[in-house]
Amino acid sequence: MAGSDNSNDKPSTRVVNAGRRKEWTQGIVNPPVWRASTILYDSVEHLRETGRNDTHHRLYYGRRGTPTQWSLADALTELEPGAEGTFLYCSGVAAVNAALLSVLGPGDELLMVDSAYEPTAAFAAGFLARFGIATRYYDPLIGAGIADLITDKTRAIMLESPGSLTFEVQDIPAIVAAAKARRVTTILDNTWATPLLFPAIAAGIDLTVLACTKYVVGHSDVMLGSVTAAPGHFAKLRDVSFQLGQVAGPDDCWLGSRGLRTMAVRLKQHGESALRIARWLSARPEVAAVLHPALPGCPGHEHFVRDFRGASGLFSFALRDGEEASRAAFIDALRLFGIGFSWGGYESLAVTADPRRRLGVPDHGGALVRLQIGLEDSDDLIADLDQAFAAFRAARG
Numbered sequence: 001m002a003g004s005d006n007s008n009d010k011p012s013t014r015v016v017n018a019g020r021r022k023e024w025t026q027g028i029v030n031p032p033v034w035r036a037s038t039i040l041y042d043s044v045e046h047l048r049e050t051g052r053n054d055t056h057h058r059l060y061y062g063r064r065g066t067p068t069q070w071s072l073a074d075a076l077t078e079l080e081p082g083a084e085g086t087f088l089y090c091s092g093v094a095a096v097n098a099a100l101l102s103v104l105g106p107g108d109e110l111l112m113v114d115s116a117y118e119p120t121a122a123f124a125a126g127f128l129a130r131f132g133i134a135t136r137y138y139d140p141l142i143g144a145g146i147a148d149l150i151t152d153k154t155r156a157i158m159l160e161s162p163g164s165l166t167f168e169v170q171d172i173p174a175i176v177a178a179a180k181a182r183r184v185t186t187i188l189d190n191t192w193a194t195p196l197l198f199p200a201i202a203a204g205i206d207l208t209v210l211a212c213t214k215y216v217v218g219h220s221d222v223m224l225g226s227v228t229a230a231p232g233h234f235a236k237l238r239d240v241s242f243q244l245g246q247v248a249g250p251d252d253c254w255l256g257s258r259g260l261r262t263m264a265v266r267l268k269q270h271g272e273s274a275l276r277i278a279r280w281l282s283a284r285p286e287v288a289a290v291l292h293p294a295l296p297g298c299p300g301h302e303h304f305v306r307d308f309r310g311a312s313g314l315f316s317f318a319l320r321d322g323e324e325a326s327r328a329a330f331i332d333a334l335r336l337f338g339i340g341f342s343w344g345g346y347e348s349l350a351v352t353a354d355p356r357r358r359l360g361v362p363d364h365g366g367a368l369v370r371l372q373i374g375l376e377d378s379d380d381l382i383a384d385l386d387q388a389f390a391a392f393r394a395a396r397g
């Protein structure tokens with residue numbers, strides 16, 4: 001029965017039932033879209049009494065949400081064993097930033113992985129710096145060595161694993177252990193793996209962020225983000241998010257819930273096809289390196305094997321001796337891959353990847369291309385990549 005004890009259910013079962021409490025659904029399979037700004041009260045006393053009590057999961061004012069948002073938030077909490085609660089945001093970037101703001105204050109120091117998503121680093125360099133919060137970057141492969149970077153001012157560590165564009169897999173247990181020893185809060189951007197492939201709260205992470213825009217929504221048509229908190233971290237997250245006026249729209253949350261129900265099967269398909277294509281690319285003479293966490297050549301591959309339940313559908317590769325023009329010729333020649341930002345939707349995408357790093361960008365032997373492998377037949381995708389290599393060779397000369 002939806003809403004009953006699910007603690008023994010497997011993740012793909014939870015993804016189907018999570019958050020479908022009868023209170024939110026009224027017995028309909030999917031929770032309806034409850035749109036609201038004003039909530040009406042029976043009397044002045046009723047209004048006052050509602051405000052005096054905790055408004056969590058109670059209708060109060062539209063900005064505090066409705067059952068449509070609560071259902072998705074509950075579902076994401078249920079997918080993270082040990083989590084206390086989830087807050088939803090209008091984008092992944094808003095979620096990352098709210099998580100950081102819920103922990104950091106003037107004079108604090110943030111340690112951030114050097115392979116973080118560029119807007120995350122930009123928020124640190126811009127907004128956080130302006131409010132007196134200093135950021136230092138660490139090598140994604142630092143592991144237990146992070147202990148040497150922690151000072152009395154360090155309040156949080158911002159992890160993202162695998163890293164954006166270059167896919168280094170971090171030793172999360174070692175970093176979590178070092179952080180806990182110094183009472184430093186860990187925030188993980190877990191968008192690539194989702195809780196299905198890496199349950200972050202169970203691994204000791206304090207705040208785990210998803211750009212739900214990607215795999216949760218799954219159809220490239222909604223912007224949405226979430227932060228799921230370990231016990232002791234949710235109240236502050238919620239408080240700060242309310243103060244920031246954060247609210248994810250009910251229509252977007254409804255689409256997020258709808259996407260979530262098929263996330264396990266989609267991820268399985270994305271993962272299988274992407275790995276097949278990554279292996280195929282590894283054997284191509286035009287390819288200098290494939291940066292896919294499940295392949296041994298990927299930095300931190302051993303952490304992937306130890307900690308992850310599988311891979312999703314996003315990875316990069318380096319075109320041997322490729323430069324700007326030949327890389328563009330390759331991508332332009334693709335028929336089944338769209339050219340565009342984002343990922344996690346049902347359709348394949350290809351983009352140029354030019355990582356900006358503070359500690360130096362490793363040389364992968366050529367210009368990087370990032371692929372999002374969608375749900376098309378992998379035979380067709382391989383045939384498409386094959387014909388695009390002809391365009392690459394012609395342009396490279």
Ligand SMILES: Cc1ncc(COP(=O)(O)O)c(C=O)c1O
Pocket residue numbers: 091092093094096117160164189191192211212213214223224225342343
């Ligand atoms: C790893 C990662 N985190 C966060 C985001 C931001 O999500 P959104 O585009 O929903 O703001 C992205 C977007 O590409 C991303 O790749």
